[in-house]
Amino acid sequence: MFKIYYTKTSFNLNAKSWLDNHTFAASIFLSPAILLLTVFVFFPIIYLVYLSFTTGSFTNSGIYWVGFKNYWRLLLNHDFWEVMGNTLYFTSAVVIPSLVIPLGLAILLNQTFQFQGILRTAYFLPSIISMVAAGLGFRWLFQNQGPVNMILESIGIEPISWLGDTFWGMPILIILCIWKQVGFNMVVFLAGLQTIPISYYEAAELDGANDWQQFWYITLSSLQPTFVFTLITTVIFTLRSFEQVYILTGGGPLNSTNLLVYYIYQEAFGKFDFGYAAAAATVLLGITMVIVYLQLRNLQ
Structure with missing residues (x-):
């Protein structure tokens, strides 16, 4: 019984220490905004730069790399x-x-x-x-x-x-x-x-x-x-x-x-x-x- 209680207490203390960490807490709160920025800002920018080095066709002919x-x-x-x-x-x-x-x-x-x-x-x-x-x-x-x-x-x-x-x-x-x-x-x-x-x-x-x-x-x-x-x-x-x-x-x-x-x-x-x-x-x-x-x- 004592061992189980000790394990639970240790788990609670570890969880509390994680929550008390300001960097971890900030990451949790910022993650939705970062996810939205990644989907609607960073990924489109990266894809735009990639597309500029291709033919950029969205037809059946496909996209081909053309460099500069x-x-x-x-x-x-x-x-x-x-x-x-x-x-x-x-x-x-x-x-x-x-x-x-x-x-x-x-x-x-x-x-x-x-x-x-x-x-x-x-x-x-x-x-x-x-x-x-x-x-x-x-x-x-x-x-x-x-x-x-x-x-x-x-x-x-x-x-x-x-x-x-x-x-x-x-x-x-x-x-x-x-x-x-x-x-x-x-x-x-x-x-x-x-x-x-x-x-x-x-x-x-x-x-x-x-x-x-x-x-x-x-x-x-x-x-x-x-x-x-x-x-x-x-x-x-x-x-x-x-x-x-x-x-x-x-x-x-x-x-x-x-x-x-x-x-x-x-x-x-x-x-x-x-x-x-x-x-x-x-x-x-x-x-x-x-x-x-x-x-x-x-x-x-």
Whole structure:
């Protein structure tokens, strides 16, 4: 009887020691999330990279290994480099205003005044609207017989084919994306501003610092982690832009508004060249990872 009791006690003590181990407990709680990430994130990424080295056909012909042929095709394809140029221009034009405008709005709305809550809600609303709905709204506004051209005609200006012009198509996409992203970034900056102790500004004012010096040395310095977060999310949001191109321009006219994600979609589901599309998607993944790494490194 004593031996059985001793064994049970030892088992209970061992189980308790395992549960008291923080690493083991963390592994238990994180295992569902790790499993989901493995199934829906890590495995698709690994399969994407593998697919980029194959023909990528999902038909009866099967998948065949072609090595770096798809990447070589990317390097020699003029359309790919044109799309990369469009994506760089689009990303640069969207990210900078999507950080500067929300920061200014957040500083203004951080003050106490009448209708403050209404204005915060109004600025945030675009970020919760579906991109498809927003794209259809912009398409109606900028169509040839749309409200924008009607206003231009009323003041004696010739109507512009906004979505059918190689010059104006991209700016419309940029305006749509900035309008969509400003509200979310504003709320993030507003939350960051409210974490800055008011005593910092009081001390700076006593030391004779003007408004610009307080903004530069206190506000921007304290908002560095928030700024990096908004920069990363905005870059990712911009690089994965697809719906606005699909709804507004379809990549045209003459490939002038074609972005990398839409180009991948065309190659994969328009031409069924999955291996080549996977190579382009792998390039996009690599670019995104490098940008995020550099931004996180600057945060340290």
